[in-house]
Amino acid sequence: MPTTSTDICQQRLFASQIIQQNLINVNNNNNYNYDNGLDAHSPKKHFRHQKRHRQRHFLSVNHKCFSSSFLLALCVSLALPMAKSTIECCVAANVPEVCAKTLCDPSQPPSDFAVYDVFESNDCSKYLNQIGKCLASGRDHFHCCSREAKDLEESACFGLCRGEGDYHSWNSFQTCLAINIRNIFSCLQRGYRKSPSPPRNIVFQYVGTTEVELSWVEPKFNAHLVDHYLIYLYETTNNGHIDRETKIRIGAMGKSARLTLLEPGTRYAARIIALSESDEDEDSEDGESGARSLPTEAHFKTNGMPPQTTAYKEQVQVPPGAHSVLIACTIRISGGASRTEEPQIRWEHKTDEMGGRFMQKTKNQDRFNTSYYVFSRFRPRKLIAFLKIKKLRSTDFGTWTCKAADEYGESESSIRLTESSVGPPSAHPPATPLQCCIKAGVQERCLSMCGSPEVETKRYVPRPFMNQNCSGEISKVLSCAMPQVDDSDCCIEMRLPFQCLYLCDFRVPPTNLLPPICLNHISSVEQCRLFGTQKRPSSVRNLKVATEVGTVPSSSILLRWDTAERADIYYVYWRGLNAAEWSNRSARNTTLMRINMDAAMVDEVVVVGANFYGLGPARALNLRTH
Template sequence: MYLDVIVHRFPSRILLECCSSNGVSPYCASKMCDVRTIPNALETIAISTSCRTEWSKVSPCLADGRNHTDCCIKKGVQHDCLKICGGVAEPLTMHSLLCLNLDIAAIYQCLRQGYDTRPSPPQNVTVTTVTESSAEVEWTEPAVNAHLVVSYSLFLRKDDRSPNVIEVHNVTSPHTEYGLIPDTEYTVYLQSHGTTGDSLMSTAQIFFTHPLVPSFCPHGEPLYDPNGHRYYCGAGIRDCPPNYDCVVAGTSETDTFCCSKPLKINLAKDCCQQRGVPANCLSMCSNSTPLSLECSEYGDIWVQCTSEGHDHTRCCAESGIPDECISACRHPFTLERGCIEYTPLLSKCYSWLATNLPSAVANLEVTSRNSSSVIFSWDIPLQRPSDVYQVTLEKSTSVFRQINVTTNSARIDDLQPSTNYTAFVTGFNKFGSSPPSFKISFETLPDNEQNDRPVPPFGLHIVWNHGRRINITWNWSSVRYNGQRITDPVTYTVNYVSTGNASVWNSVKTQNMWYVMENLTMNSLYEVYVYVSDGNLQSRSSSVVTVLAAPDEYSLPEPQITITPANANRTYRVNEQIAVKCTVHSDRVLNLDLLIGKTLIHSEPSKMTVETFLNVAENNNLITCTVMDTDGRQNRAQMHIFVQFGPIVNMVTEQIYAYDDLSAEIQCIVQGYPEPMLEWHYRKSPNTIRTERLNDPVLVKTTALNQYVHTLLIKNVTGRNGIYSCKAIGADGTEITKSAELNIAKAALPLTPRFILQCCVEAKISEKCLRVCSVNPEIDGDCSAFSEDLLRCANDGRDHRTCCMRTRIPSDCLSMCSGNKVSNNALCSIFASRAVACMIRGHERAPSPPTLLRYENVSPDSVK
């Protein structure tokens, strides 16, 4: 088969501009910087001799940010010329003359193909935030073929002399890398990965981690100027900003710094009080007050309440606390009796971390899950929130995946169906990390589950926690997996167990979407999950939530959010009007704030209800209701609504050309929520009415939230030129179709070697040269007298020039390898036997014709 292989989207103008800006001479640029035209023999000689030294300037331009080395290796390009494929800015040596003459056509073919199938490097790589031990890196998507990116990799190297490179795969922007060495130079760069190849490395950025300077502040860190120097202060000379005190750090009164003031809320004291510490010892329950000998019997409680569960090992070691007392600095957070004398040092370590490290997140919950993905959400702490949150997903007993986000929700894809996972969240700021949240367990749904079973409850979380009594609630959509609504009453089954006695489960049935667990053991961990049953079939489990039976810090009731109409899965159309109501039930007057998108609504005095109407839009899909008292304490509830839109359909390109291995890929970008169904259809020409639904394999990749790339994989394009349509079907039945055309020249059936031999016999080719036409062709003899007949018999309409180049046929004669005439028959006729051998061997890779054709009559006017 002869393929009209045309590469589109050539960056020709960009390549020529790049060569010009790199100082390539106009003469060499005209020969080397336009890959649309394969150089002829004379041009190849000029490139190999006069322009050989220009390759160090030309190679980076031709690569165009893509790495084409793997393609060149597959096509047999010799090692000396692989620098061109990889865009390496190095000159070629005299040893490269041979590969330039033989392989330049294959190199340019790989470049042309790579321009369509490989992404360019990430852009705008920026180091945004640097601390003593971490750095945040941001970037934007590639300028070319961003839709082909599957993942990004980040590379970090310590100074220019270090051979060791840290590789971090599957990163997303922004990415924070922890565990760096203080006061050290680092170089960072990134690479894009596609399904068919990779980009070159991005522009490198150099940064320095901050030096590790001990803090002289009793609370927090010193204030710094924008240039990185400490903010010096002095009475009547330079005052500190609000919430900072001027503190003398050294022996000199001029060695003064601005240090943050301590927080007024004493959570440690509340913790001690709840744990039964008597009034005469409560004054010592502060992270800046050491423990006295009279209160030593409460040492464990003092450590657990004032340390806030953080790891203080580093500070304790630097402060000289002995190893036998180190249990007060980290788990299990106990104070040995002989360690009372070190409580002043312990309180100093607790105080420093307590005013700098972020607080743990609360109410981690699974808001949505299916067979391959899950969405988490959690509450941001009111005090010391984090700059970034790390979500850790465990499978069995090992870490399965970790992602970093800056919001209080995260989505993780590419999970396995019917598999148990466990997740927890850790917060980070420039000083370190928070304690991890309580873990939450869940099971992904089975793949393609379509049955009568009810969908499971979701959003299981705590309303209030009084220690021995905990109120939990959850959400549920009254539908089955097959989409059928459930109208009859259902029953929920709440199961909970103490992790210290996992053999005794408590199981309670209720028809409410809440339950109060009572008679719990104080300071014990419990695991809770919920089922729903319609009387016949039971759902799968909700996520499993871990709770600690200890009074919460704020003790404010959680507000309730109600949306009318209550659509299934909280999914609404754009511009659909909904009513949002937030209420709180309390014996005392509390204030409510309702935040929808960027619109904030306050409750009227003495009314603990806020209600409003709005038209649904993509930018108001998060609803937050906050309850507050006059002391500044808060509690809040959040609810996400899902905006139905689409489908929106676009073809990546409307003109598709087959690759040289007779395959083709057609890509269609689909946007919509819920995820639209997709069908591929084919018709022979634009004027043909009848279409055929295709069953070729399709690769589906999620490239962004609610955006999917469907790739139709055609392994053999023989006879399949025509119009290919991508039809997306939305949840409401809306159908959108976009089309692309696959272009293939008129096909000629490949000829068998037996047919070639018969043709050669009929052409009266000599017996000696008939061996060229055999199944195992011999090419030793001179058959130039029969060159025209040999080529006519072996011509099968396919392009065999790659093979001919490998057999050392001159470039001026390569056209005879694709069935075309040559300009110098006298020169090229001696190479005809080699060309015929390539044609016969090329047939081995061509597809076989259909065999064993049978038929039967199925009706008077049709056959099968």
């Protein structure tokens, strides 16, 4: 039968309608299967040119065949494919047909009665996750759903806007749908046009110990709308659970990124979303504007590296007669929460008598107790190992080595254990807490937190009165309240986290805010500070210039003070008027000292008690006021 021009026109129109419908279906299909697509490095105007070219081709094929009825039919055909696609998606996901027809067609929102009826009579609730995935079609419509909700307080169903069908209260979920479903479906249809689908095919080009390079393919749908990408990085456990407290966010303009400063031997989840350029004020909770896709997720693990061991103190001095001593090392390991094996830790001893050979101390002998604990917060990445030696002997002095090994290798650090002695006085006397605070620049209105120069504090953990608006000075006050105080051996044995050690060790920089984790360890800190205070000398009391009977040389000053508990020696400092440098002398077995200097020429005197365990609090006397 011969073909007429009308038949040809109809065939061309039918074929072009199929082509156009396929193009629409490709641009609006649900995002269950991610196929390879074109490279996205082309400029955006290239995509707009392709789009215009397809439109011109479609119109040129059919320009002789259009009528008003055809234009109406064409408009209808352009509006239907996404609805058809979401319905087909639901059916393919084994959603019952009656549920799919009611809930999977954004162009035809159900009535309030239908929302309740479809769940009561057809039990569609068990398919909400599948329905949510199909409705979202790989886009994140949540911001639009929240912004345009009819009743924002009824938000239990807004997870559907992100492809999620979970709910906490079924009644609240139904109520939310009945009230907001028209607005939700309106947002979905707008999102199909304005939002890109997720990036695809994440590939890790390079994985190292602390960095990774990854790339991906542009979204399958609406790739021409992409303005930039966001990468969210999380640490994960071995079972894939995400630790949200480890979130890192990185922006990328292209389709690749290099992520650095990662932790070695650690499992990560990378989530990448595509964002379009915003044409309205649509800031989300992460501060980013623009329509966005749902994330594409991929997992990787950085390469591990051998443990890194560091001596907590490279030299540990033991006072004569001490019955025990504790030495420690910190160990940084790979893996964090994703570790499957514990590191092997051992201690070895080297003495001169052994001819330079190391002798291993077996675990938990009578005199040697070894242990370790997690030293870092949240993730078990940093450990501290310690060895306590009891019934101390002279043969225990020498070099101790802390060794740590795991599946990635081994490392070690050395600690020198020696017998301590009371050394000579330093060039400058230790400052009183008040003097230290003034020198550190504590604001005048906050100086009462630093105590009085005349009153010796009885507190072992500083808990000063907090003046208003003085919280920013706490770190300075704590540093001044602990001059040369080191009770870290006791605090480590009490298993204090690293964040709290500044309460025991003057070498650890203090913070203005007490970490919440330290609240559980305050009693241990107080116990250790009390124990340390009971070993060091007390403060010198009643320091004064003595009045002598008879003739007193005008060129000397006689100082007197009361005995300080546990003091083996006293360090006496003085300096002249307007002098920057201090003079000093030591005094044993006496509480008197004559300074060969005219009293009128002396500005200040400081006396400090000392023993093998350290210094006591300084006592100062200003002679200009006497």
